[in-house]
Amino acid sequence: MAHGSPRADYDAIAPFYDSGPGRAKALDPELLAFLENRASSDAPWLLDIACGTGNQLIANRAAVPEANMVGVERSSGMLRQAWQKSRNIAWVQADAAALPFPAASFDFISCQFAIHHFQDKAGMLREAFRVLRPGGRFALRNLCPQESSDWLYYEYFPEAQRADLRDFWPPAAVVASMEGIGFATVSMDYEHLHFEQDLPQWIEIVRRRDTCSQLLAITDTAYEAGLRRLERELEQGTTPQRRADHLCLLTIRGDKPCS
């Protein structure tokens, strides 16, 4: 792929990205928790790495109208979408592992649903640490494939599970890497989402392959096989129309020590 991730071409997806399921963002609770205990009353500097179409920073504006916000992103197509939505945030095109900012520039850095795309994950973590101010916090949020083995996407598209287990580091490896880089008080939380999936609705989402990078990371043959199986089971009534589903999200956060 031309733009960074071997899993998905985000320049091609960009115009449709926000119409996919689960793209809307609420205020980031990690940012709120950080601000609650922040000693300084100066306007904070916020960075979102791999900001996509900018939804997280735009949602955060309500909590910190005075904040200086920067979104960094590899895909110019995704940045174009962000820029059309907000002109009071700096949208910067760069690789997550080569951030074009001086050391100690930001108070709070987020990186959401993107680490599996990065070729140089350790490089991104090192860069986040470098550009963070002493006393600042980095918060990483992702799907956790190691805890999501019963996710319906993996049942119908087992190649996607193998790709995810290859492309996401195990949580303990992320924590160890962050601690090795110098982050302090590194902690993590799992969020287990249990819900009911309506299969006739889900198949329409699955047919729009670009709604989910799990479907883009697999071969056409594997995608077609999973889709045909789902169609067949629904036609023949060999699967219930509503199925219990589960996936796990993971947040890992760490602080840059003050001295």
Ligand SMILES: C[S@@+](CC[C@H](N)C(=O)[O-])C[C@H]1O[C@@H](n2cnc3c(N)ncnc32)[C@H](O)[C@@H]1O
């Ligand atoms: C699934 S999207 C997530 C976007 C956004 N963070 C969100 O939560 O909606 C993954 C994003 O990572 C970006 N990306 C992939 N590799 C990158 C890299 N090496 N550096 C910066 N951004 C990258 C993609 O272009 C894409 O916008």
